[in-house]
Amino acid sequence: MATHQQFNPARLVATHDVADGIRVFDIEPVDGLRPHAPGSHIDVEVLVDDRPQYRSFSLIDNAAETGVYRIAVKDRPDGHGGSRYLWSLVAGDRLRVSDPKDRFALSYRAPEALLVAGGIGITPLYGMARALNRAGRRLRLLYTARSREEMAFVDELAAELGDRLELFVTGAGQRLDPGAIINDLAADAELYICGPQSLREAFLGAWLARGRPAERFRFETFASSGRLPDTAFNVRVANRDLDFTVAQDQSLLDALRAHGVDDVLYDCEHGECGLCTIDVLEHSGELDHRDVFYSPRQKTTDTRMCACVSRVHNGHLVIDTSRHAVDTGRPD
Ligand code: FES
Structure with a gap:
């Protein structure tokens, strides 16, 4: 039994591709938009083998400005079928979505924030980085992916953040060093991270090993990929x-x-x-x-x-x- 599942009818207004294998979906709920904070997500009903399932996606722009719920979906041909279903949709198709939920709350209390995005994990951090920047907070956004072509929103972020956006292309041998990065942070800084489990665990281990408080390590998960391939x-x-x-x-x-x-x-x-x-x-x-x-x-x-x-x-x-x-x- 779930503790909540409330879905509302909606319409897919438009899609466009923003990187290799990443597509943006603009969704308009029939009964109107709800306000949301940076880092919030919506749940979307998908059909897998004709059965309804649910997937969560971060809202990547402020719906109050765009007039839609905007999400970015990574195509996962070997996944559980949710992304394949969404990639099969075209403008005008119907779907059902939840109201926005905020389980990755952005705090403005810390004087400095480090944001770390791995792959499609950029989606919640995109809006958070822009919100922190507009609030005049000190921040760095570190964004890692296999190739530059698989990175979304880089131009928009670079225009707003300048050299506070740093890209790490692992296919070119560019690796993040969690310990060294955390050592450079102010004592009361906060870390926000969204990406693969291995990335999160590397930063969490380095964070705790340096005696940093767990409550200042904030994370979001997505389509939890594991260490091992899926088998029946x-x-x-x-x-x-x-x-x-x-x-x-x-x-x-x-x-x-x-x-x-x-x-x-x-x-x-x-x-x-x-x-x-x-x-x-x-x-x-x-x-x-x-x-x-x-x-x-x-x-x-x-x-x-x-x-x-x-x-x-x-x-x-x-x-x-x-x-x-x-x-x-x-x-x-
Ligand atoms: S439903 Fe929350 S951990 Fe599984």
């Missing part, structure tokens, strides 16, 4: 005497719901809130913990996992969904 795997739900297979393009949480297992709570579906955690009684293969709820140390025990994003690679799972413990996540 078998699941036994011990408390239900139920066996099924989770398809390569399906999450464990979606498979549980499809098989009528309705006692798993969920909310964010991004590995953040910890509501969907379940007991792992046994497994083969390697557990790929893709959440940001548990700390790296907690993940090594392999006794609990977030069903919305985490999965097993080349193995099987035996789980128990009946225990609704209130876990404590976060870095330790």
Whole structure:
């Protein structure tokens, strides 16, 4: 059961491509726009195998200025089908979207902000960087991707930020050095990051190793990609005497719901809130913990996992969904 799911009818007004594999979608909700803060997102209903699923996308411009909800979607041919569905849409098509939600709140309290974007993770940081700049705050935006062609919004950001925008093209050997970058920050600076799990963990590890407060490390997740490729795997739900297979393009949480297992709570579906955690009684293969709820140390025990994003690679799972413990996540 979800704690919320409210979707409103909307219309796709226009699309345009802004980088290799990144397309902007302008969406107009039928019953009007809601105000939102920089870094906010909307949930969009997508159809995968004719079944409704939901994906979250950051709003990349202020709807009050553009008159639409503007999102950017990375094409993922090997993904779970949500981006393929959206890329198949054309102007005039109908869809359903949630109101904006702000779970990546921008604070103006710190005198200095470091923003780190990896790939499509630029989407929430684009608006945040511009908002901080217009508020006169000191900031740096570090943006990394495999190639320059895969970077979106660079010209707009460069025009506004100048040399406070720094690009790191990994295909050209340009790597971020989290420790050195954090060492240069003011003691009370805040860090905002959105990108692949490996990038986030590298910065989080360097941040905590330097004694910086966890509450000043702010992150957003997107389409949680893991360390290992997606593979299908078998699941036994011990408390239900139920066996099924989770398809390569399906999450464990979606498979549980499809098989009528309705006692798993969920909310964010991004590995953040910890509501969907379940007991792992046994497994083969390697557990790929893709959440940001548990700390790296907690993940090594392999006794609990977030069903919305985490999965097993080349193995099987035996789980128990009946225990609704209130876990404590976060870095330790
Ligand atoms: S639903 Fe929030 S962590 Fe899975």
